[in-house]
Amino acid sequence: MSGTVASFDLIVIGAGIIGASCADEASARGMRVAIVEPGPIGGGATAAAMGHLVAMDDDPAELALAKYSLHHWEAFADLREAEFSRCGTLWVARNDNELAAAATRVARLNAAGVEARVVDATTLYELEPALVPGLAGGLLVPREAVVYPPRVANHQVKRAQSHGTQLYAGRRVLSLQRGGAQLDDGTRLSGPVLVATGCALPALLPMLPMRGRKGHLVITDRYPGLVRHQLLELGYADSAHGDADSSVAFNVQPRPTGQILIGSSREFSATDAAASPAMVQRMLERSFAFVPKLRELQAVRIWTGFRPTTPDGRPYLGAVPGASDQWVAAGHEGLGVTTALGSAKLMIDLIQGRQPAIDPAPYSPERMAA
Amino acid sequence: MPDRYDVLVVGAGPAGLAAAQTAAAHGARVGLLDAQPRPGGQVWRHDVRHQAPRAAREAIAKLQGVDVLASHSVVAVESSALRVETAEGGRLISYGSLILATGARELLLPFPGWTLPGITGAGGLQALTKQGWPVAGKRVVIAGSGPLLLAAADTLRKHGAQVLGIYEQAPAASVHAFARQLRHWPARALQAIGLRVRLAGVPYRFGSFVRRAQGSDSVQRVDIDTPTGTQTVECDLLAVGYGLVPNTELAQLLGCAMDYLGPHPHVGVDRLLRTSMGGVYAAGEAGGIGGLAVARLEGAMAAHIATGHSVAAHALAPQRDRERRFGALLARHFALDPRLHALGDDSTMVCRCEDVTLGDLNGFTDARAAKLATRCGMGACQGRICGTALAELGRFPRSGARPPIFPARLATLAGLTTLPSDDAYRGS
Numbered sequence: 001m002s003g004t005v006a007s008f009d010l011i012v013i014g015a016g017i018i019g020a021s022c023a024d025e026a027s028a029r030g031m032r033v034a035i036v037e038p039g040p041i042g043g044g045a046t047a048a049a050m051g052h053l054v055a056m057d058d059d060p061a062e063l064a065l066a067k068y069s070l071h072h073w074e075a076f077a078d079l080r081e082a083e084f085s086r087c088g089t090l091w092v093a094r095n096d097n098e099l100a101a102a103a104t105r106v107a108r109l110n111a112a113g114v115e116a117r118v119v120d121a122t123t124l125y126e127l128e129p130a131l132v133p134g135l136a137g138g139l140l141v142p143r144e145a146v147v148y149p150p151r152v153a154n155h156q157v158k159r160a161q162s163h164g165t166q167l168y169a170g171r172r173v174l175s176l177q178r179g180g181a182q183l184d185d186g187t188r189l190s191g192p193v194l195v196a197t198g199c200a201l202p203a204l205l206p207m208l209p210m211r212g213r214k215g216h217l218v219i220t221d222r223y224p225g226l227v228r229h230q231l232l233e234l235g236y237a238d239s240a241h242g243d244a245d246s247s248v249a250f251n252v253q254p255r256p257t258g259q260i261l262i263g264s265s266r267e268f269s270a271t272d273a274a275a276s277p278a279m280v281q282r283m284l285e286r287s288f289a290f291v292p293k294l295r296e297l298q299a300v301r302i303w304t305g306f307r308p309t310t311p312d313g314r315p316y317l318g319a320v321p322g323a324s325d326q327w328v329a330a331g332h333e334g335l336g337v338t339t340a341l342g343s344a345k346l347m348i349d350l351i352q353g354r355q356p357a358i359d360p361a362p363y364s365p366e367r368m369a370a
Numbered sequence: 371m372p373d374r375y376d377v378l379v380v381g382a383g384p385a386g387l388a389a390a391q392t393a394a395a396h397g398a399r400v401g402l403l404d405a406q407p408r409p410g411g412q413v414w415r416h417d418v419r420h421q422a423p424r425a426a427r428e429a430i431a432k433l434q435g436v437d438v439l440a441s442h443s444v445v446a447v448e449s450s451a452l453r454v455e456t457a458e459g460g461r462l463i464s465y466g467s468l469i470l471a472t473g474a475r476e477l478l479l480p481f482p483g484w485t486l487p488g489i490t491g492a493g494g495l496q497a498l499t500k501q502g503w504p505v506a507g508k509r510v511v512i513a514g515s516g517p518l519l520l521a522a523a524d525t526l527r528k529h530g531a532q533v534l535g536i537y538e539q540a541p542a543a544s545v546h547a548f549a550r551q552l553r554h555w556p557a558r559a560l561q562a563i564g565l566r567v568r569l570a571g572v573p574y575r576f577g578s579f580v581r582r583a584q585g586s587d588s589v590q591r592v593d594i595d596t597p598t599g600t601q602t603v604e605c606d607l608l609a610v611g612y613g614l615v616p617n618t619e620l621a622q623l624l625g626c627a628m629d630y631l632g633p634h635p636h637v638g639v640d641r642l643l644r645t646s647m648g649g650v651y652a653a654g655e656a657g658g659i660g661g662l663a664v665a666r667l668e669g670a671m672a673a674h675i676a677t678g679h680s681v682a683a684h685a686l687a688p689q690r691d692r693e694r695r696f697g698a699l700l701a702r703h704f705a706l707d708p709r710l711h712a713l714g715d716d717s718t719m720v721c722r723c724e725d726v727t728l729g730d731l732n733g734f735t736d737a738r739a740a741k742l743a744t745r746c747g748m749g750a751c752q753g754r755i756c757g758t759a760l761a762e763l764g765r766f767p768r769s770g771a772r773p774p775i776f777p778a779r780l781a782t783l784a785g786l787t788t789l790p791s792d793d794a795y796r797g798s
Contacts (some may be wrong), residue, residue, distance in 0.1 A: 006430075011397060028748050039739075040736060040738050040739030040742055041739070041742075041743075043738060043739065047738075047742050150742035150743065151742070151743060154742075154743050203515060218780065218783065220780070221750055221777060262780070275446075275772075275773050277446065277448045277453065277783075277785070280783055280784070281783070281784050281785045284783060284784035285778055287780075287785055288780075288781075288784065293696070294780050295779065295780055295781040295784070295786065296779055296781065297779065297780050298777040298778065298779060298780075299774055299777060299778055299779070299780050299783055300748075300749065300752075300774075301748070301750070301752065301772050301773075301774075302752050302772065302773045302774065302783070303772060
């Protein structure tokens, strides 16, 4: 292969959920696509993710992207590989103040076209009998779902391949060059590049700041029916979007297998992928405070992952500042799975010179060039 | 019970018993952890009906001054401490030195029908039998490889099972060559002769392996490939194990470097049993399959080193080296027939936890990629069975260990020392 040159309409670098979605979208539109991935497909943040498809309403731009993306996730609802489960999201209010704030959020979600409603305490316990007594109520988003992200990414790459996409598996991009990319086996790919390497972005695009924000997840043995909705505390956004160096939030998901996935933690300064007993303990204590029965369940596995996080929390979606024919789609923090499909459509629209369905300005990497 | 020991030993088999006793004799404060309710490990597992071998009784009797922490399952590692789980709750036990005597488990290989009820490992059925699982009158086929098959047959006979035959995959020439070498190890020769006498009348066939098991609700008959053709045997139980692989999960979580002999890892140690992590030692099967004599010697050696008695450790090294050669001899003469790698077909289950077949894994060359796409190895056994089998079959090496080492209550992982007694937490 050394020295060979292959030419494409688009070279996608990275086969996480973002790169896989972009390759899938581009090839579906008839572009000749290459996708380069040194590790397993969907093996980075995609593999570590919970796979919760959720609209967060605290940033209007993020909500617009999520809403746009959630609409396209419906096409995966009957796909076996996606393991799509429409469990709905139930945000839990500990007190009347939180319940009052839930009403504001319902209004924002409804205004964006997302079905959502406040539920009182009686309804809350009908929906989720395992919740600790004494909660005030909640916010139910009934149409939200969970998927299994690495299999989705695999499916997208396979589908892209069936549309002619060339997968460079086990290959790493050494450098971006004018009009292409150089692989570690000497192959040169020529064409516009789209960098979707998540936390690894600085290796190719050092001018775009990116930090890995570590998270822990614990999965249990099978306890079907114990929890029925993806459960989060209404204070979750404070953990997710706050700047604290480390934080935990109650975030529990019923998997279609009957297993229960327990999150979530966020740490900026941790760079070691090993599970931290102290963070696991904090996170689990938080979950016990909402679902005491969890204490006695059997855990089968703990893992960690790193969320690609930009300084302002919004992803980079657009042209690389100061470069031509270089594009970037990375930095989705904890919402990469939710917003992957919308991000891909927006990106390919931009690359093809079309007007995207939502305003791309809030995500433009130009904001870092200022 | 204190929560800190000078020397903490994990595993109360022959290596761990020797380590605990030796360290205590040097005056160290010693804790001996084991997930089982009684010491003895696998080879000296307590038998509900029959007395343990004299060596086992003596080793257990010599544990004065040792805190025997039975029914303590190690689930995670923390800084110079192990997170353990008991029936009552969780504990964090810290240590000055840690001796890993985590032993070995059986290698199981998938073949058509191997997941039928009534089919276990050879050592697995032996353990169940010792625990009182009724086998009296049952027709049992024992198959696989290595001396463990004979030990299993002996236990089963003692408990009244009808052992129809022992089917060893190694060819007759290889087993006979091994037997001739036994003259260099007279104690082993006597042991082997004793076993053969007790197993008089039980057919012991070489170059033979189970190709397929069939039955409706449980195993009813097995097809056995022999050098003279295929024979079908009607049976109630099939016990099949292809030798042993070291238990290295705890060592891996501690960050100890691994060595490989073939496809399976063992804990890398120097001549004095020091792992790559300071203050952590490995004795016995965890450092490579060597058998009972190696385990007892290495347990003592590791304890000598861990307590600063290196002269005593060095003194045992030559004898240990000699016994390790016996282990190497076993490995050579009972090497697995490559035909065993092809027993399963695409429809044969390999990951029982997640219902993944061999065919589902076609095209994967990496355990993690396979796991992400198929869930293979994601279940409660953490890939101990399927991951090890797939490594043996040459598909891909098993992925690294992840906590918890064994499924553990969330309360334990949260550092809770006791479970709440409040029934509100138990619910319906």
